[in-house]
Amino acid sequence: LTPETDEALLEAVRRDDPAAFERFVARYGRRIYGFGLRVCGEPEDAKDVAQDTLLQAFRSLKGVAEAKALKTWLYRVASNACRMKRRRGKFEPERELSLDELMPRLDDAGPGDLVPDFRPLPDESASREELRASLRAAVDALPPHYRIVLVLRDMEELDTREVAEALELPESTVKMRLHRARLQVRKTLEERLGA
């Protein structure tokens, strides 16, 4: 059986097919919940993000012009729900990390010499569970405005333009934050797991 396309699903929603929204929840509920969990960190917040996003989808989905815009639209609503959660929590200014903070350390032998000490990240050496826990900790430790970009780009697999649209940011800002977020995660993994 061929899976239902987003186009067909959106069309069924527009026709008020009674089962269409259940199929929509089956398709996107897990992704939105997972996104909320990775960005907000707490299951209770992820539940609220999933509920807010899917209820908003129920109210507004018919107004989404094209199926290809659906994913970006959903993540924009979910991202806003995550931001609202953050505003209710502790306020932290959105500082940008400098690249110098994330570069490998300098060699004592002289300024400008980077230490060629890029320890390999583990393949077989670390247990899968240790790796998973370290990765989760590294992502959780990111500043929230970096974490959301990394989760959308590298875990939810949106492209740069889609992330920019979902977060209503310039693509240049997305690229800058993504790079710093990856560097920070790499650094944390190396510190925790490097040989």
Add this chain to the structure above:
Amino acid sequence: MTAARRHGTEECRAIFARLSEYLDQEPDADLCERIDEHLADCAPCEAFLASLRRTVDLLGDVEPVELPASVRQEILDRIGRLRD
């Protein structure tokens, strides 16, 4: 034979700033070529790129989270109430 490039130069720093774009195949052809040439001659930058690529691969391999059945049901119940 080309002598190995000395690591830690301004070029290394410039390349370092663009490595994610390079991994994502986003820079223009000229910049990609410049990075390719640099990496071919700078083992530490090449090794660093490999570890960054591995990090991105690990992030992409994270297993999806399941939507708890209770949350799914709660959402469908709320939608049902909106329909009534």
